[in-house]
Amino acid sequence: MSRRSVLTGSAAAVGALGLGGAVALPRTAGAAELPADVSRAIVDSTMTRFTPATFGGWSYHKALYLYGQYLVYKRTGERRYLDFIRAWVDRFVTDAGIANSFNSLDAMRPAQLLPLLYAETGLWKYRTAAEQVRRRIGTYPRTTDGALIHNVNMRGELWCDGVYMALPFLAAYGRTFGDAEYCYDQAGKNMAVYFQHLKSANGLMFHAYDQDGSAPWAKGNGGRSTVHWGRAIGWFGMTAVDLLDILPAGHPRRAGLIEIVRHLAAGYRRYQGAHTGMWYQVVNRSTDARNWRETSCSAMFTFMLSRGVQRGWLGEEYRAVATKGYNGVLKQLSVGADGLTRIADICEGTNIGDEDYYFGRLRRVNDTHGIGAFLIMNEQLRGQ
Numbered sequence: 560m561s562r563r564s565v566l567t568g569s570a571a572a573v574g575a576l577g578l579g580g581a582v583a584l585p586r587t588a589g590a591a592e593l594p595a596d597v598s599r600a601i602v603d604s605t606m607t608r609f610t611p612a613t614f615g616g617w618s619y620h621k622a623l624y625l626y627g628q629y630l631v632y633k634r635t636g637e638r639r640y641l642d643f644i645r646a647w648v649d650r651f652v653t654d655a656g657i658a659n660s661f662n663s664l665d666a667m668r669p670a671q672l673l674p675l676l677y678a679e680t681g682l683w684k685y686r687t688a689a690e691q692v693r694r695r696i697g698t699y700p701r702t703t704d705g706a707l708i709h710n711v712n713m714r715g716e717l718w719c720d721g722v723y724m725a726l727p728f729l730a731a732y733g734r735t736f737g738d739a740e741y742c743y744d745q746a747g748k749n750m751a752v753y754f755q756h757l758k759s760a761n762g763l764m765f766h767a768y769d770q771d772g773s774a775p776w777a778k779g780n781g782g783r784s785t786v787h788w789g790r791a792i793g794w795f796g797m798t799a800v801d802l803l804d805i806l807p808a809g810h811p812r813r814a815g816l817i818e819i820v821r822h823l824a825a826g827y828r829r830y831q832g833a834h835t836g837m838w839y840q841v842v843n844r845s846t847d848a849r850n851w852r853e854t855s856c857s858a859m860f861t862f863m864l865s866r867g868v869q870r871g872w873l874g875e876e877y878r879a880v881a882t883k884g885y886n887g888v889l890k891q892l893s894v895g896a897d898g899l900t901r902i903a904d905i906c907e908g909t910n911i912g913d914e915d916y917y918f919g920r921l922r923r924v925n926d927t928h929g930i931g932a933f934l935i936m937n938e939q940l941r942g943q
Contacts, residue, residue, distance in 0.1 A: 597892065597900075598631045598937045601930055602640060604899040608925075611646035615927075617659065619668035619724050620908065621647070624927040626671055627934025634938065641679060648672055648685075657688045661695040663710040664721040671728045674735040686736065693732050696725065696745070702770050706752040715770030717753055718911070719791035726750065727801040734805055746802050747812025753795070754819055756783065762826020763787040763842055764795055767911050776911050784911050787842045790928065793859025796823045797935070800866045817872050820863065824873050827860045828880050836887030840906060841917050849918040854891045854904045858932035861885050865939050885940045888933065905929030 605624070615621045625644050632640035648669070651657050661667055673689035676682070700708050702715055707725060709718040726746040733742025756768040766784045769777035776784045799819045806813050830842045837857040839850045861884035867873035868881060893901045905926040909917065923929070 596635075596941075597889075598627075598934055598941060599635065599637070600894075600900050601902070601934060601937075602628050602631050605925075605930065606639075606643055607899060611643055611650065614647055617651050617657075617666070617669050619665045620927040620931065622669035622672060623931035624934070625669075625931075627931045627938070629672070629675055630938040631934060644672060645676060645680070648676060652684055652688045654684045654687070656684070656691045661692060661699070662712075664707060664724040665710075666724075667692055667696070667728055668724040671731065674728075674731045678735065689728075689732055689736065692728065693736075693738065693742075696729060702752070704752050706749050706756075709767075713774075716767060716774060717756055717770075718767045719753070719757055719764055719788075719795045720766075722750060722753055722798040723794035723801075726798055727805075730802050730805040743806050743810060744812065747806065747810070747815060750799060750802065750819060751812070751815045754815070754822075757795075758822060759787065759826075761787075761843060762822055762824075762829055764792050764823070766791045774911075776913070786912075786914055786917055787844075788909065788917050789838055789840055789842050789853050789856030790859065790906060790909070792823065792826075792842065793856040793863075793932070796820065796827075796863035797859050799823075800863050800870075800872075803870065803872065804866075820867050820872050823860075824864055824867060824877055824880075827864060827884075828877065831860075831880060831884065832887065835890075836883035836885075837891075838884075840920070841914055844914065847914075847918070849915075851918075851922060852887075852904060853906050853922075854888060854902060855906060855926075855929040855932045857884055857888050857891075858929070858936040861888060862932070862936040862939050865936075869939075881940070885936065888936065892933075901925060902929050902933055 625647060628640055629644055659666060670689060670692040673685045677685040677689065700711055702708060702717065706717055707721065708714065709716045709721045726749055729742045730746045733739040757764045759765055766786055766788045768783045770782065772782040799816045803813060803816050831838060832845065832852065835852060837852040838860055839845050840853040841850055844850050861881050864873065864877050864881035864884065868878050891903050895901050901924050903924050905923045905928055907921040907923050907926060909920055
């Protein structure tokens, strides 16, 4: 079938777009054809494999996936998709809030679901838990220039990953619960400080920065790590567009966020695979035989590019880049003999290291880092 260029037009408040169309995808022998709605197929397959009780603990990558499932719920109105999310969150949230000290930014990502569930249900417990996270952000340790550090045990360290774990929640909290002035400014300020320390002249970003340079990976590069790891950069780009979709027109932090989107878009275009449309685990090292095309970052890059073109933050020249990325990521999907979807070549959870470390990370199937990123991307670009 023909896949048109990136969708334009108005989006739902949560960012889901358009109508679906059949997509021909690879499958194993004897497997059924993938249903026309790929997002629904992934959600249905995941809900077949897991119940809310077996889906795993309070973690950023489980919540990433569930946010993607929420987007599919908003488009389809399939109530059982929301019920699954609620049942998972309710394992941790009671009328008294949540028993979590929130000593890392990673621990805050699931809180992104709380304003959404409050809006859906009106249940006060979701607001109580969200307020708990918001108060913790107010007391959370920071660098001397005001950025939230990655983990309380990593004094002075900023990781690209961290912005996505906390800042979209902070902005959504401000919009939902009437705390916009503080939340919008702090979200934008954190992005600006992170960007200052981590941006690279090639249009990419380094994975991490250490304020005093004492971390083993922070030697000789101005306190920064030396590798351009795909998913870290993807988290950063998705955060920028999520915040731009919340901060009102005329907000003083918007210009800096648009600068970030344009910086990254140039890097994404520069390093996109010419034949596959995908991006590599170490983005700028495509010719190294140890490197490999990675699905989660490719989905994240594609999402940011598409949303940027749609909103007018990026020029039309990026439309084809996004479409090519989308087509490349779709080829990572298949249907197993059991009739369930599979998404391949997803990097496992990752720390900071040298190139050998990133090259050697496990390539997983259906890791929630990847299926979550896929759903977010597909709800932006589906039907092409």
